[in-house]
Amino acid sequence: MKLKDVRKIEFWMATIVFVAVVYALLVDTNNRDDSGMHNYFLHQKISYSYFFNFFVPNFIIDLLLYVMFLLLNFVLIPSLINRKRELLNYSLLAALILTSGLILGVCRTYSHAYELKDYDSIQRSYNSMFFKAFAQAILLTIIISLYTCAQYLISYLLKSKAENLTLQKQLKMDLSFGIGFWFIGLFFLITSRSHLQLSVLWTLVVLSAVGIVIYSLYYLLPKLQEKQKKFRDFFWTIFAISLVSVLPLSVPALFFFNQTNEVIFIVAMFHLPTQLLVSTPLSWFLFKKRLMRQNEIASLRTELGQSDANLTFLKSQINPHFLFNALNTLYGTALQENAERTGEGIQRLGDMMRFMLHENTQDKISLMREVEYLNNYIALQTLRTSMSDKITLITEIEEQFENYHITPMLLIPFVENAFKHGISLQNSSYIKISLQVRDQVLFFDVSNSINPKSDNDPEKLKSGVGLENVRQRLSLLYRDRHELMIHENANEFFVHLTLHL
Numbered sequence: 001m002k003l004k005d006v007r008k009i010e011f012w013m014a015t016i017v018f019v020a021v022v023y024a025l026l027v028d029t030n031n032r033d034d035s036g037m038h039n040y041f042l043h044q045k046i047s048y049s050y051f052f053n054f055f056v057p058n059f060i061i062d063l064l065l066y067v068m069f070l071l072l073n074f075v076l077i078p079s080l081i082n083r084k085r086e087l088l089n090y091s092l093l094a095a096l097i098l099t100s101g102l103i104l105g106v107c108r109t110y111s112h113a114y115e116l117k118d119y120d121s122i123q124r125s126y127n128s129m130f131f132k133a134f135a136q137a138i139l140l141t142i143i144i145s146l147y148t149c150a151q152y153l154i155s156y157l158l159k160s161k162a163e164n165l166t167l168q169k170q171l172k173m174d175l176s177f178g179i180g181f182w183f184i185g186l187f188f189l190i191t192s193r194s195h196l197q198l199s200v201l202w203t204l205v206v207l208s209a210v211g212i213v214i215y216s217l218y219y220l221l222p223k224l225q226e227k228q229k230k231f232r233d234f235f236w237t238i239f240a241i242s243l244v245s246v247l248p249l250s251v252p253a254l255f256f257f258n259q260t261n262e263v264i265f266i267v268a269m270f271h272l273p274t275q276l277l278v279s280t281p282l283s284w285f286l287f288k289k290r291l292m293r294q295n296e297i298a299s300l301r302t303e304l305g306q307s308d309a310n311l312t313f314l315k316s317q318i319n320p321h322f323l324f325n326a327l328n329t330l331y332g333t334a335l336q337e338n339a340e341r342t343g344e345g346i347q348r349l350g351d352m353m354r355f356m357l358h359e360n361t362q363d364k365i366s367l368m369r370e371v372e373y374l375n376n377y378i379a380l381q382t383l384r385t386s387m388s389d390k391i392t393l394i395t396e397i398e399e400q401f402e403n404y405h406i407t408p409m410l411l412i413p414f415v416e417n418a419f420k421h422g423i424s425l426q427n428s429s430y431i432k433i434s435l436q437v438r439d440q441v442l443f444f445d446v447s448n449s450i451n452p453k454s455d456n457d458p459e460k461l462k463s464g465v466g467l468e469n470v471r472q473r474l475s476l477l478y479r480d481r482h483e484l485m486i487h488e489n490a491n492e493f494f495v496h497l498t499l500h501l
Contacts, residue, residue, distance in 0.1 A: 006151070010073065018066040025055055025062075046114055057111035064103050069144055071096060077148040097137050105133035143248050153215060170290075171218060178210030197257055204249045205270050209279045212238060216283035217290075225291070235280055242275040302476050367404040367442075367501070371397060371435065374411055378433070381419045391423060392430040401437055404501045407477050411435070413470045414446045414495045422448025422493065442499040450493055474499075 076096070079089045108129045109116075119125040185206065189199045216238070224234055249271060250264045257263050378395060385391045418431045429449040436443050467486075474482050481500040488494070 007074065011070070014066060014069055018062060021062050022059060025058055053110055053113065057107035060103060060107050064100055065140065068096065068100060068140060072141065072144040073148045077145050078152070081149070081152055093141070097134075097141055100137035100140070101130070101134035104136055105130035108133050139247060139251065142244075143251065146245070146248055150211070153219065167218075171214070174214060174217065175210070178206075178213065182206040182210065197253075200253055201267070201270050204253060204267065205274050208245060208249060208271065209274055212241065212275055212279045213283045213286075216279075217287055221283065221287040225287075231284055234284060235276070238275060238280045238283075242272055246271055362408060364405040365408045367401040367406045367437070370406050370408060370411060371399070371401065374415060374435075377412060377415060381423075385423060385425075388425050390425070390428045392428075394430070394432045396434040396436070398436050404437060404440070404442075406442070406499070406501060407473065410470060410473065410499075411444055411497075413467055414444070414497070417467055417495075418446050418448035418493070422450065424449075424451035427451050437501070440501050442497070442501055444497040444499070445495065447492060447494040450488070450491055 072093075076089050076093050079085060080093075105126075109126070112129065115129065116122065116125045119128065182203065185202055186199055189202060216234070220237065221234065224237075246264060246268045250267045253263050253267055257266070375397065378393070382393060385393070415433060418433070422431050423429050429451055431448045432446070434443070434445040471484065474484060478499060483496075483498040485496045486494070
């Protein structure tokens with residue numbers, strides 16, 4: 001169910017409850033005339049009118065509660081949560097509390113007029129009544145606001161975890177465990193015939209602890225983790241939340257404790273230590289443990305993805321074991337026949353095969369070795385195309401890279417693709433290659449002309465050697481540390497790679 005659907009149900013439920021309460025006031029006239037409140041007025045020798053001393057004040061109070069709920073739950077608190085017109089909404093919130101306190105104070109002077117004679121002066125009695133009225137207005141505002149915030153929090157958690165089934169299951173398990181822990185404790189207290197007040201305290205404190213743990217694990221701690229905050233920041237945040245929640249938790253406890261003046265103190269004595277000594281460290285421990293487990297899973301997935309990518313890449317290449325032995329034989333034969341160009345090409349190809357055989361399977365290699373392989377490949381291709389004056393090859397590759405390291409075979413696929421699709425022995429074509437490192441950032445550019453291939457060319461429909469594979473490797477090994485841009489038009493294919501080493 002969406003939040004807006006819940007809102008509609010809330011509105012109609014609140015309206016129905018308000019109408020039912022007003023109806024009860026209208027039809028219960030006789031019983032109210034004989035009520036205990038009537039006796040209070042008679043005891044103080046003050047005339048009692050059901051209409052002025054009971055119906056009107058209670059009707060106004062019920063109407064005020066209804067209006068406060070609508071304004072806070074549907075207008076002010078949602079706007080503040082969404083940070084819309086904050087200054088205006090905070091001003092309206094203060095005005096609502098002030099107006100509600102005044103209305104409750106005036107109503108109390110009529111419904112509890114018998115209390116006026118309990119004080120030495122009329123001024124002190126009014127001060128007491130209006131103080132209680134403003135305290136009640138603030139308390140009602142806090143309770144309704146907390147209800148709305150809790151509703152938005154639950155909606156946020158369900159919405160943000162809807163697409164992640166694992167987190168959704170974890171959230172349900174945490175809620176189930178918390179409620180189960182509360183129920184087992186309550187069952188033990190009831191069966192051991194403990195005082196009712198103890199069961200009430202257990203319910204209030206444990207359920208609030210469950211709420212704080214869920215809020216911390218799924219909202220507060222992830223936010224603090226993004227800002228790299230430490231445990232002390234989390235501790236003081238929970239301390240503030242626990243302190244503010246003492247008053248709302250004390251309201252339901254008022255119905256079960258005889259000593260109403262000590263209720264807030266009793267709730268605070270149980271509530272604050274529980275949240276600070278149990279909920280806070282428990283939330284921190286569970287979050288860190290789960291974060292560590294998530295990092296381990298992510299690391300395993302990265303390693304698995306890297307292995308799959310390397311395996312796919314290696315399978316797409318010629319097996320170097322066979323070629324390495326054959327090339328040694330061909331190189332010796334070329335030297336015997338004084339074929340220098342052939343010997344140079346075989347030597348460079350042998351170096352490339354040696355690189356693939358011994359270094360390609362490593363996680364990281366020296367950037368110098370990667371560039372050496374790249375230069376060997378370019379030189380080998382230059383031998384093949386040097387007889388044509390229609391091919392232009394421009395390279396700007398730095399030679400000194402200090403102690404930089406890189407994942408092997410990340411750069412060569414782009415150059416291979418350029419030679420494979422950008423060279424034509426019949427038409428004018430070009431390849432431009434640039435590589436440089438500045439402040440531990442590698443900048444690599446490859447551009448080549450595009451020449452239309454004949455219909456019977458088997459390479460016509462292929463997108464290039466290893467480009468998709470290298471995209472996958474970059475996303476796995478250099479997540480958030482690279483930028484790859486590929487542009488293509490009718491005449492040119494351009495690749496730009498920025499890599500943080």
